[in-house]
Amino acid sequence: MYTKVSAIDVVRVPPERLGDDLRVVVKEMLQDRLEGRMDKKLGMFIAIQDIVDVKEGRIMIGDAGVYYETIFDALVFRPKMQEIVEGAVVEIVEFGAFVEIGPLDGLLHISQITDEYISYDEKGAKLVTKDTSRTLGEGDKVRARIVAISLNERDPGDSKIGLTMRQPGLGKLEWLEADDAEAEEKKKVDAEKAEKKGED
Numbered sequence: 001m002y003t004k005v006s007a008i009d010v011v012r013v014p015p016e017r018l019g020d021d022l023r024v025v026v027k028e029m030l031q032d033r034l035e036g037r038m039d040k041k042l043g044m045f046i047a048i049q050d051i052v053d054v055k056e057g058r059i060m061i062g063d064a065g066v067y068y069e070t071i072f073d074a075l076v077f078r079p080k081m082q083e084i085v086e087g088a089v090v091e092i093v094e095f096g097a098f099v100e101i102g103p104l105d106g107l108l109h110i111s112q113i114t115d116e117y118i119s120y121d122e123k124g125a126k127l128v129t130k131d132t133s134r135t136l137g138e139g140d141k142v143r144a145r146i147v148a149i150s151l152n153e154r155d156p157g158d159s160k161i162g163l164t165m166r167q168p169g170l171g172k173l174e175w176l177e178a179d180d181a182e183a184e185e186k187k188k189v190d191a192e193k194a195e196k197k198g199e200d
Contacts, residue, residue: 001085001102003078005042006052008071009034013057015064023051026070034074036103038156043078044103077102079146079161084170089140092127094120097136099144099163106161108144113165134175141173 017025034045050073057066087101096109117130126137148162165171
């Protein structure tokens with residue numbers, strides 16, 4: 001999800017900044033231009049961390065700025081297919097839930113939440129399962145798997161990430177804790193039965 005990458009870019013330093021510390025200026029220029037931007041191969045730039053190397057500057061006819069090829073380290077957010085992620089539900093809609101995973105939101109479609117039938121409670125702004133009456137609402141923490149990715153370089157907020165919770169070990173964290181407690185209790189009861197049977 002979050003990855004440190006090394007990248008190369010050409011940075012234009014404007015003439016009014018040429019007397020300043022070159023590494024500081026280059027880092028500021030990269031931060032202004034890249035942070036919050038999406039690159040389909042690398043992911044979303046979260047932070048420019050270090051300037052590794054700044055090559056010799058080049059000038060172009062008719063431009064008072066100087067261009068520097070720069071190698072830098074950056075922290076990027078890159079969702080991967082089949083990756084398990086945890087996040088908080090930020091919005092409940094009739095067709096599912098939007099989950100915040102890092103700087104982007106993923107869609108947990110109503111069909112991908114559980115095997116049970118789910119209804120939408122508009123007044124309470126939550127999704128409710130039919131058989132167990134479990135609810136999913138804003139602020140709930142969930143564990144899900146990424147099943148679809150469509151990143152939009154022009155408008156990162158318009159990127160689409162599809163999620164599923166229809167697998168063992170995935171779901172609302174409270175549900176998982178309750179399931180674990182239930183399984184532990186069943187194991188305990190089974191062990192007691194086996195012990196009693198052995199005594200007979």
